[in-house]
Amino acid sequence: MFSEKDSMAPAGTVNVLLVSARDGWADRVRAVDPDRLLVHEVSGADLAEEGDTLYPSRWPKRGPSGSGADAGRLLREAEVILLGLPYPSRLYTRTGRLGWVHHPNAGASNLWDSDLWGAPVTVTSSRGSNYALPIAETVLAGAMTLARGLHIRTMRRADFAGNVVLSGKTMGIVGLGGIGGHVARMAKGMGMSVLASRLSATDRMRNVGPVDEVLPASLLHELLGRSDVVAICVMLTKQTEELFDADAFAAMKPGAILVNVARGEVVDEHALMASLEAGRLGGAYLDVYAGELHGEPPPDRLLTHPAVIMTPHISGVADETGAVGFDLFLEYLRDYLAGKPLDNVIDWDRGY
Template identity: 35%
Template sequence: MADIVISEFMDEAAIAASLSDFDVLYDPGLVDRPDDLAAAVKGARALIVRNRTQVRGALLEAADALVCVGRLGVGLDNIDVAACEARGVKVFPATGANDIGVAEYVVGTAMMLMRSAYTATDEVIAGAWPRNRLMGREVFGKTMGLVGFGAIARETGKRAAALGMTIVAYDPFVADDDPAWSQPWGRVAKRALDALLAEADVVSLHVPLTEKTRNLIDAAALAGMKPDAIVVNAARGGVVDEPALAAALKAGRLGGAALDVFETEPLPAEKGAAFAGCPNLVLTPHIAGVSVESNVRVSAVTAETVRRALTEG
């Protein structure tokens, strides 16, 4: 019977460094074997997960000795936090550890979509020379609109500002007089959501999934954007209305989009079919915050937090 069960991939050096005094079951494939996972967590004092393991319902009931849950990331959509609190189970997200990875993904992908020159490899190999069609845009002088202005959004704004972009943001939870609007790298203009969508050349989403943010970017919101705007969602699936986004791209009412997160993950083939034929679209498998470096940071933070919770109480 393991003290600690780890059901998704994690940096093994962090396990060795912080959790060597415990009986650890590290099996990244457990997330895809729910019966085995339910059996494994019986008697375990800690469970370490990423975003796919659903820490709720029957799994929580099976984890009869659970003291804490370590989340290799920051989103808690897959964890029934209220049920954990009711049982006195502490939940530890790895706050801040993957901020840089997500920020670099957003800015790098936005630059690629704005420039639109990186899809011609096969054509060039075949002897074509589509220069006129691939004349894209620079990000310098453009406006980055951040929907949500937490830590990851601020890292994103910092990098976009360094490229000469103007930064505007919408966040009803950050007061008008909050010092966060004056960053070391520049002043960020606060906007209402409709105004931000109308102004921004790149719209990057940085909000959790709640009842208020579900389908926040729907057909009406997309219609209020510039026809050549770029949308990047590396926050949470469900914040963007996926069929509406696909329709806007196919109709030429949007300049491009990148989705790293989806309402259902992995993206089912029948839902993915809606994106077939969409121009200037990037789809990635919830990987924005997972780089070699961020995996080391997230794993180290989580392993150490779990160790303290089990040894110090």
């Protein structure tokens, strides 16, 4: 929801601070309105003070290195912040003129460790846009690799028993957002039936674009029981944390394939491992795991399991990935300068 201040164009010079930005982004921000924008860059590490933690701890350090004192002054003067990763845990309480923060990633859960979470300031994300296409392609690649056994087939081990054809099977998508929408289109294109759950759905809906049936989130277990491949594309919120628990795995169709490109914390990994060990789950492709963004190593029991493929959070990396979240920031910056309402404002109660 917007206040009157949110709907008014800012007057005079607007100080924009880019935190942990990529090379070349500052020039593109200045080009939006060279006469009004004063743009500075800092690294998340330079913003950190004693007692702060950087999140995610495993993320590569980005942004120019400089003095912490200068970084602190720039933070106090900033009206707009583009908050890349990594960032220090204390930001909001150290600002003085802050009107809007944009997080160029999709997951609002990235901000759980920040004092921005729940703060009385407009915070937007790139939900639905950021790297959705390559991530969706990775979902299909992971599912097909497991279905055809490509992760274990070699010229010396040419046993084709157990290979599965996905055409004619059912794809179940948990979270029908930007990524889930692309997964649905691709799965339908290869001849699969498509089910999906959506938090906003209050009843069953049939033939929604490429999706044969959209189910309310409360009918998750029905979706799991009807799906040969389950793609987790849902946002991590307090409600979806360990959504895939023992009961969820028990509800899945025997031999089904699980693909997780969301956040590791959506899955109870002990329950996942139990389902794999019992032979109930056919396999799992995991681009994420619990504790990953806090620097914890991947669990050996999953990393070494023959029915599991793990990759290091690279599903969005591709030749045409681009800087989608940053492009969205430029669009929103033009709207902000014009006093227009911003899209994708994070609802703290909803969690995204």
